Amino acid sequence: MIKVNENYQKLQASYLFSDIAKRISAFQEAYPDREIIKLGIGDVTRSLPRACIDAFHRAVDEMAQDISFRGYGPEQGYSFLREKIAEHDFKARGADISADEIFISDGAKCDTGNIQEIFASDIRVAIPDPVYPVYVDTNVMAGRTGDFDNGRYKNLVYLESTKENGFVPALPREPADLIYLCFPNNPTGATITKEKLQDWVDFARENKSLILFDAAYEAFMRDDTLPKSIYEVKGACEVAIEFRSFSKTAGFTGTRCAYTVVPKTCMAYDTKGEKHPLHSLWNRRHTTKFNGVSYPVQRAAEAIYSKEGKAQVRELSDYYLKNAALIRQEMTALGFECVGGENSPYIWVDGKTDSWKFFDMLLEKAGVVCTPGAGFGKCGQGYIRISAFNSFENVQKAMSKIKQAISL
Amino acid sequence: MIKVNENYQKLQASYLFSDIAKRISAFQEAYPDREIIKLGIGDVTRSLPRACIDAFHRAVDEMAQDISFRGYGPEQGYSFLREKIAEHDFKARGADISADEIFISDGAKCDTGNIQEIFASDIRVAIPDPVYPVYVDTNVMAGRTGDFDNGRYKNLVYLESTKENGFVPALPREPADLIYLCFPNNPTGATITKEKLQDWVDFARENKSLILFDAAYEAFMRDDTLPKSIYEVKGACEVAIEFRSFSKTAGFTGTRCAYTVVPKTCMAYDTKGEKHPLHSLWNRRHTTKFNGVSYPVQRAAEAIYSKEGKAQVRELSDYYLKNAALIRQEMTALGFECVGGENSPYIWVDGKTDSWKFFDMLLEKAGVVCTPGAGFGKCGQGYIRISAFNSFENVQKAMSKIKQAISL
Known part of the structure; x- marks a missing residue:
């Protein structure tokens, strides 16, 4: 009899990012006209360097x-x-x-x-x-x-x-x-x-x-x-x-x-x-x-x-770091404690509430997708991860929408 | 203490194709001027289809x-x-x-x-x-x-x-x-x-x-x-x-x-x-x-x-099958029993001797690389695999060199 690797049964639910994708799909179906800005999964958005x-x-x-x-x-x-x-x-x-x-x-x-x-x-x-x-x-x-x-x-x-x-x-x-x-x-x-x-x-x-x-x-x-x-x-x-x-x-x-x-x-x-x-x-x-x-x-x-490749790659990370600096600055100004975003493209924000609750709030009220910290482990509970991988314009827009949502 | 997966110690020598590559390198070093035709590893030689x-x-x-x-x-x-x-x-x-x-x-x-x-x-x-x-x-x-x-x-x-x-x-x-x-x-x-x-x-x-x-x-x-x-x-x-x-x-x-x-x-x-x-x-x-x-x-x-892709892919496999037919025909004519080469790019040849010995003979006398059957398991002993993946010209040349080597 062909038997399965039973260790798979210990795995918790499905993979974090699939979970998030499902929530986004559900939201999009419910509100087809609402704009969504994704600062969730750490996926780049800018084209490959010209040298590449x-x-x-x-x-x-x-x-x-x-x-x-x-x-x-x-x-x-x-x-x-x-x-x-x-x-x-x-x-x-x-x-x-x-x-x-x-x-x-x-x-x-x-x-x-x-x-x-x-x-x-x-x-x-x-x-x-x-x-x-x-x-x-x-x-x-x-x-x-x-x-x-x-x-x-x-x-x-x-x-x-x-x-x-x-x-x-x-x-x-x-x-x-x-x-x-x-x-x-x-x-x-x-x-x-x-x-x-x-x-x-x-x-x-x-x-x-x-x-x-x-x-x-x-x-x-x-x-x-x-x-x-x-x-x-x-x-x-x-x-x-x-x-x-x-x-x-x-x-x-x-x-x-x-x-x-x-x-x-x-x-x-x-x-x-x-x-x-x-x-x-x-x-x-x-x-x-x-x-x-x-x-x-x-x-x-x-x-x-x-030589050109190195300069273009540097320009790419500079771009995302500019986004990261803006996110950190705005979230800090809104009263959230933050880490990261200075030497990294991620900002780890203390949401002062349940991670998934904060995730749902940002999605529903601001149309912004982040990643709930709890998905990364017990110590991530209460935090969300905001990724700097998007266009500067979208990051600006996302920050102003979050500002609005939080002050509601 | 960090411990290794000890199952790896049961593995036999190194991977078959790495072994072959080493023998080829050794041969090339010994005879830098000798031409080598590779009908060993099943690697294609013709360019990607235009549609691709x-x-x-x-x-x-x-x-x-x-x-x-x-x-x-x-x-x-x-x-x-x-x-x-x-x-x-x-x-x-x-x-x-x-x-x-x-x-x-x-x-x-x-x-x-x-x-x-x-x-x-x-x-x-x-x-x-x-x-x-x-x-x-x-x-x-x-x-x-x-x-x-x-x-x-x-x-x-x-x-x-x-x-x-x-x-x-x-x-x-x-x-x-x-x-x-x-x-x-x-x-x-x-x-x-x-x-x-x-x-x-x-x-x-x-x-x-x-x-x-x-x-x-x-x-x-x-x-x-x-x-x-x-x-x-x-x-x-x-x-x-x-x-x-x-x-x-x-x-x-x-x-x-x-x-x-x-x-x-x-x-x-x-x-x-x-x-x-x-x-x-x-x-x-x-x-x-x-x-x-x-x-x-x-x-x-x-x-x-x-539509073009399908035709080009068909043309590719037709080309290699033409090679396969030639290999099978020539090896059969030389008195070797063969299987394959009709609906597949491989010809399995009963070499009537030790596989690696036959491999070495073909490499040294004909400059042709095949794959020793013994490398594929006990039942492969005595056989060699000849691959049809090369240019028709090289296959023709390889066959004539093998003919010469065998009749020596």
Whole structure:
């Protein structure tokens, strides 16, 4: 008899963003004439940088001629892209990462979701709260948690990010083998200093833990004292895997390209305590279950590192950061405490009421879609996340509608 | 302590095609002037159909303007593509598959590799021998097998495809919960009749098994009495998931687009014997761990179903089938028994000696790369797979070089 993976039955309702989409649909059906401004899901709205478009077209043209046509590429990605990443994203910042430690993929969601496969199922997982749901759900599916009870899964270590700790969780007091961290944070927009990140790396080294560092939002950092990569911190190459994405950096959410860094010095252990390089394990997983990213997409991604590409990408993040500054300023002026929005495209707003209630109010009264903080975990209750990904005009309009709705 | 998934230690050496790539590199280094003709890995060599190129460019242009830009799409794929697939690949052949039963992905390798996640870990898996290595390896990684011993993994049911059964395995005599089938077959090129496929579907219905049907090579079928989809067979919608790919159909190996069909009537069971629709489970997996295929790539794939696209795709498979016919004819003339090459791009040749020995001989004496049958399983020993994916000129040249080498 074919049996299902019963761990799926532990999963809570459907995926957060599907839930939101359903509420929006219901609202649109009820009020077909009302305008809706979406500051919910972190999806970019501006076109791809010109340099990417040009490279994309050139690569499509290559695919049109037998002589320049490309079939299967290396599963790990073409070296033209891996080398540029190593050079510009790491070596230029003093992080000693080489091209063959970089695995190109079609999304950080896939990578952060798939990475847990290379670990044992009886490890102890520590996950921030609030958090991007993928880290939790993929570990639930893999059977690393118990049932969901009173808002939390059993057997998970929750790393609480609260107003009290400035939304940077404290080191766990219980053992944690696999630790997810994300800075600039999704959903809170909080950042971490080099000193605090060093504490985490030291903790991992002392406890033989591994850190999964999600840096998908690094392009929005303007404070240069903050670490863009965990590998800017001493000793991280032995205890950390880093995830990056071109989704937010260069507007690739619909184009799909990301990468994962697995340093060759990064180790895990078998039950006998023997060391195994995670680079080989991930390479085996990646080459067995993945066939590489579309060639024209990799060429488009490569263009981000050209002189024009860099300027255009900077212009993109500057644009969204201008939105973020306006959101933070307006919400603060309305009396809401905010975090994020300075080195990140998200503003985490203390709504002073139930998250979904605040979400429904903003949707119904202002026609503005945000993301209810409770959807990201227990500590997200009472908060909403406002995303800066929209046009400046729409953000202005949304803010004035929220102002009106709140003062009603 | 962070522990590894120890199932990876059961995996045999590295992935077949990486092994071959290494031998080719070694040969090229030793003889830098020798020409090599690759009829090994099933990778297409001809450019994308014109209709796909045009649609690809148009979609890239859409990404260049804010007004037409697309960010995150539906994880399951855009309906413009799902609807065309349902209409042309299924309804037109009398198979009752609807658009929302189709999940667009970036590759059949990913899908056939990931699908096992939604099943329990203690199910009994039946896998053909010889076989595409991904089915086996992904189940080893998931812990569904024992150790590798004497050429086979313990706890797997091997479905032997041999000369005796015409390379269509017999129904298993032991219980099998999850059954992988692939027709036209990779690596043997063999096909299955509707009657024999009906036997498998009936077996699955009687035993509450599930069939994973890999139809990645259906575009090469010219005998219209053969089933292109398992859903042309009665009752299959309740017991089968089907995988398709544009890789070989339309030359998308470097462009990346495929799809999986999970009918809503297809069920699996929990330990209490209660039914669960696999459509919901796969949907949960797909939306949690995947972010959809690149928008321009989906537009390029859609163009396959236009009038010009269809003609161009047909012309592509005709071209490779002409190669296949030549390979089969020449190898037969040289005294080798062959199967495949008529409704498939692969010719399975009985080399009458050790597979790797024959592989090395062809590489060293003829400069021709094939794939050693032993790499696909125990029953592949003694065979080689020759792929028709190359230019007609190269295939002619390869055949004349093989003729010379053999007659030496």
